[in-house]
Amino acid sequence: MSYTISGGGTAPAAWAWLHGDLELTIHEARGLPNMDLLSTLLRRLCLCPPLAGITPARRRSLSDDDDDSAHAHAHTHPHHHHLRGRLHRRPRRRHEPQPHGHLLLPTSDPYAAVVVAGPHETTVARTYVFRNSEAPRWEASFLLPLAHAATGLEFHVKDADPFGSDLIGVAWLPAAAVLASAAAPIESQWLDLARPDARGPPAPGGGSAIRVSAAFVPAAASRGRS
Secondary structure, three states: OEEEOOOOOEEEOOOEEEEEEEEEEEEEEEOOOOOHHHHHHHHHHHHOOOOOOOOOOOOOOOOHHHHHHHHHHHHHOHHHHHHHHHHHOOOOOOOOOOOOOOOOOOOOOEEEEEEEEOOOOEEEEEOOOOOOOOOOEEEEEEEEEEEEEEOEEEEEEEEOOOOOOEEEEEEEEEHHHHHHOOOOOEEEEEEEOEOOOOOOOOOOOOOOEEEEEEEEEEHHHHHHHO
């Protein structure tokens, strides 16, 4: 069996028995794409389609006679003139700025899910949704009891959307690295995100990535403590 790693290559998957508790923290992600741009444009086109071939009517200038009659009508019926002005006055809409700085352009609403990769893939944890950000900071900590035959852990970063979540990218932590964190815990490590949008592997130090910390406590060690 093989597995596609985040660098874009293919490596044989090494199975391991993960039996114990995993102390995991998902800190943040960086370099995420704007997944809401297309869906936002489509929603606007569906709800407010452009009116082709329709030009706004120009205001007709009043002649001297019409202007005199209009003033006379206004003095004769002041209440109606005031009401007419109120009905024709449209309030000006104000758009509040989004957290990412744009007025009308929303961006991704990312969250991360932890999946145990193996014969039966299992989602064991999920962060909350970080609204309107391409660099979310979750700082979410979990204590995960594991009893799985697995090749490793996958970190699925997704964009929450009313029409369904879109996959942004997947990071990979091999089972061997999880077991090794029992002796040498993983402290704030960046994992590259493999992007499914055909943009290739991320650039080192500046591409899409997720930062995690992890420490594994084997079940035997837990029984020894108690």
